[in-house]
Amino acid sequence: MSTTTTNPVFIGMDLGTFKTSVASSTGYRDVMQTAVGWPKDHLARTMLGRDLVFGKDLVDHRLALDVVRPFEKGALKYVDGKKAGMSDAQIKKHADATRLVVEYAVKMVNREAGRPSFGVIGVPARANMLNKKFILDAVDGVFESVAIVSEPFTIAYGMNRLTDTLVIDIGAGTIDICPLYGTYPDEKEQVTLPMGGDLVDEEFEKRLKAKYPNVQVSRNMIREIKERFGFVHDLNESATVQLPVDGKPMTFDITEPLKGACQTIVQPIVAAVREMIGKFDPEFQESLRHNIVLGGGGSQLKGLDRVIENSLKEYGGAKVTRVTDASFAGAVGALKLAMNMPKDGWTQLKKRK
Ligand SMILES: Nc1ncnc2c1ncn2[C@@H]1O[C@H](COP(=O)(O)OP(=O)(O)OP(=O)(O)O)[C@@H](O)[C@H]1O
Ligand SMILES: [Mg+2]
Structure with missing residues (x-):
């Protein structure tokens, strides 16, 4: 390594569709929206x-x-820009926005002038080469070296749960599922579902407006209501909120549209977990089922842990827990990974071209 790289600041970054959290070896951490205005x-x-x-x-x-969320609905991190219907100019704008967010986040946690940043960045488990290249290009010039790893793996690494564990990272753009059995998980064994909190918001807005056509509600309000009241179980839950109609606040029972929207992600998660567990040898299936960890903002949905447990009852039962800190679990795990990374695990950005 050259002399400029001898004293790096290590940074773990969870570059999420909705929010970016960062943690550094110098002791700073921060979380911000993945957006530029x-x-x-x-x-x-x-x-x-x-x-x-x-x-x-x-x-x-x-x-x-003019606010740009570069990874809205998983675009560019998981879906190719072109396939998401973006023009070249839009892709360029999103690339600029990505670089600006990363630059800003890194500045918040590496405040030591002259020390280069070495970053581990989480991406969806099944992000393809193009998605990874998009991230590498966008962070070139911000980091001196980077390593790109699967999002759920960073959570597992941070919790020291590297074996007998199944991590489900429920983000805004994607839901990533990763089995851990003591080695680096193979990409093919992991699953990325192209859905998450953004889709729940969209669905909730649609159902709410179908039921109450006159309510005035922004996407931001929709998300905040979901985060406060969202639930997926069947029992004893009700939610009422005040929303304006023609500028005048009125009370609405939003239980059904909210529940219906939150439940849209449950079946796909359950189906993917059942299928994934079924592929492992029988003795290992048992331990996987009993060590399921929910991470990401969506892990906070009320009742989700129990609903997943119930869905695996006829498969022999399950135990589902949530990460203690849904905002930072990924970034802290990525930082730990950065600090333990062998030299050949890094991609030196300047040398790439
Ligand atoms: N209490 C809560 N209940 C339900 N959903 C929540 C709650 N808190 C946050 N969320 C949702 O979690 C999502 C954000 O999660 P997270 O920050 O893990 O996503 P991300 O990392 O930005 O996205 P991705 O991993 O898909 O790129 C948002 O849709 C947010 O509304
Ligand atoms: Mg995430």
């Missing part, structure tokens, strides 16, 4: 006093901003 016009720029907006300010000033 550009002021819409000259007036907005003057009011905001800057050309780029990140983090919480994106919500506060959203009306004055």
